[in-house]
Amino acid sequence: MNNPLPIVDLFVKYLQDRCTADEVKQLLMYFEIEENEEILRHLIRAELDFTHQGEITNSKEDAILLKIKSVLISEIKQNQEQHRVKRLSPISRWVRICAVWLVLVCSAALLVDHFYTDIKGYFHPVKLLSLATRPGERKLLTLSDGTKIWLSPSSSLEYLDQLIGNLREVKLEGEAFFEVAKDKKHPFIIHSGRMDTRVVGTSFNIQSFKAQINSTVTVVTGIVKVSALRSSGRKPQEVILNPNQRSQLDNQSGTLTSINYPNAKQMLKRKEGILNYDGAPVQDVATDFSRYYKVPILIESKSKNCLCYGEFDTNTPVNIVLEQLASAINAKIIIQKDKYILKGGCEE
Numbered sequence: 001m002n003n004p005l006p007i008v009d010l011f012v013k014y015l016q017d018r019c020t021a022d023e024v025k026q027l028l029m030y031f032e033i034e035e036n037e038e039i040l041r042h043l044i045r046a047e048l049d050f051t052h053q054g055e056i057t058n059s060k061e062d063a064i065l066l067k068i069k070s071v072l073i074s075e076i077k078q079n080q081e082q083h084r085v086k087r088l089s090p091i092s093r094w095v096r097i098c099a100v101w102l103v104l105v106c107s108a109a110l111l112v113d114h115f116y117t118d119i120k121g122y123f124h125p126v127k128l129l130s131l132a133t134r135p136g137e138r139k140l141l142t143l144s145d146g147t148k149i150w151l152s153p154s155s156s157l158e159y160l161d162q163l164i165g166n167l168r169e170v171k172l173e174g175e176a177f178f179e180v181a182k183d184k185k186h187p188f189i190i191h192s193g194r195m196d197t198r199v200v201g202t203s204f205n206i207q208s209f210k211a212q213i214n215s216t217v218t219v220v221t222g223i224v225k226v227s228a229l230r231s232s233g234r235k236p237q238e239v240i241l242n243p244n245q246r247s248q249l250d251n252q253s254g255t256l257t258s259i260n261y262p263n264a265k266q267m268l269k270r271k272e273g274i275l276n277y278d279g280a281p282v283q284d285v286a287t288d289f290s291r292y293y294k295v296p297i298l299i300e301s302k303s304k305n306c307l308c309y310g311e312f313d314t315n316t317p318v319n320i321v322l323e324q325l326a327s328a329i330n331a332k333i334i335i336q337k338d339k340y341i342l343k344g345g346c347e348e
Contacts, residue, residue: 126164132156133174135294138273143168146181147188150271154209154291175207177271180222195249195256196227196236204241205267215249217241220264228256273314282306282329286342289325293318296339303331303345 133139133151141149144162151157155174163186172192180188182201190197192208195215202222208215217226219241226247228237237256239247246261266276273292277285285308286297292314306329312321319333322340326333331345 127161128158129161130156130158135291138271143170143181145183145186148179150177152176152271152291153294172206172208174209175205177203177205177267179203194229194251194254196229198225198227199223203268205270213251215251216246218246218261218264218267219243220267226256226258228254230254269311274311275314276311277308279307279309282308282325282342282345285312285325289314289318289321293321297322297342298339299342300344303329303342306331306346 131139131141131151133153133155135154137153139151141151141157141159143149143159145168147168149157149170152175155172155176157173157176158171160169166186168183168186168188170188170190172190178188178190178199180199180201180203184200188199188201190206192206193210193215195208195217197204197206197217199222202224203220204222204224205218205220206216217224221243224241226239226241226249228249230236237254239256239258241247241258244260244262244264245258246264247256247258249256263276263278269276275285275288275292281304283299283304286299289295289312290297295318308325308328310324310328312324314321318340319335322333322342325331326342329345332343334341334343
């Protein structure tokens with residue numbers, strides 16, 4: 001064969017399914033040489049290390065190499081024996097070549113996903129995108145896998161424009177409602193502050209603002225695993241949530257707990273701007289209203305200890321919603337220039 005290709009180039013060309021019959025023979029001849037074993041080992045190790053991000057052990061590499069070598073050694077022995085007697089017939093030789101190549105195909109199958117991803121990434125580079133909402137603004141985002149995310153006001157999301165690797169990952173600051181497309185092979189992970197939320201396909205709400213005392217995950221459908229990152233060297237706390245359950249992370253102490261939450265379906269309304277409260281501190285309610293209406297809402301000390309119950313539609317004007325809140329806790333709303341003050345309340 002004129003100008004034979006180096007072994008590495010042939011190996012890559014095979015993964016591209018571009019080898020001719022003569023080049024297949026050439027590759028097999030390369031592997032019959034003992035000195036080339038280390039090259040093959042390096043090729044396998046490089047691909048596995050990249051695909052599994054350093055988590056692969058020598059066992060898988062050795063298993064692949066053993067399969068290839070066992071067939072190759074058998075081929076070499078048979079060739080040596082046949083040469084003492086007679087030359088192999090073309091048919092019998094090609095049967096054994098096919099057997100050797102079948103083993104190579106089996107080993108290369110572990111590498112094909114990475115090769116395809118690598119080539120795809122070369123022609124279509126992965127982009128890190130971001131979406132943010134201003135106070136008073138909500139947005140709906142549909143990811144490439146079909147997952148839908150309702151981003152609440154004063155929130156932001158970072159995500160990739162295409163599925164790469166074994167995980168679907170996003171980063172959230174603020175609040176969002178998720179309807180995750182089911183895909184068991186690619187778990188979906190939301191990173192939000194010190195909290196990671198891992199799912200396969202489900203619907204749930206996450207609240208995780210930096211200034212918030214507690215971060216929560218509320219599950220409407222499916223099963224969700226929530227992990228709380230702890231100080232270095234300590235194992236993360238984890239809870240498993242089923243429908244109508246909520247996890248709560250104390251952002252100061254780092255304690256993660258779970259509770260039953262029968263009103264979880266109210267989160268379906270929340271993504272549309274309809275907020276439900278069942279004994280929430282008035283300060284939390286006022287903070288929500290400030291995000292949804294882009295107005296400052298101040299609370300006098302007498303009202304801070306009040307608890308709020310009720311449903312509020314933030315698609316209506318702010319003065320109507322605040323009048324409802326004031327009525328619920330027996331307070332008054334005072335308007336001063338561009339801010340609202342909640343005065344009095346449940347303690348009076």
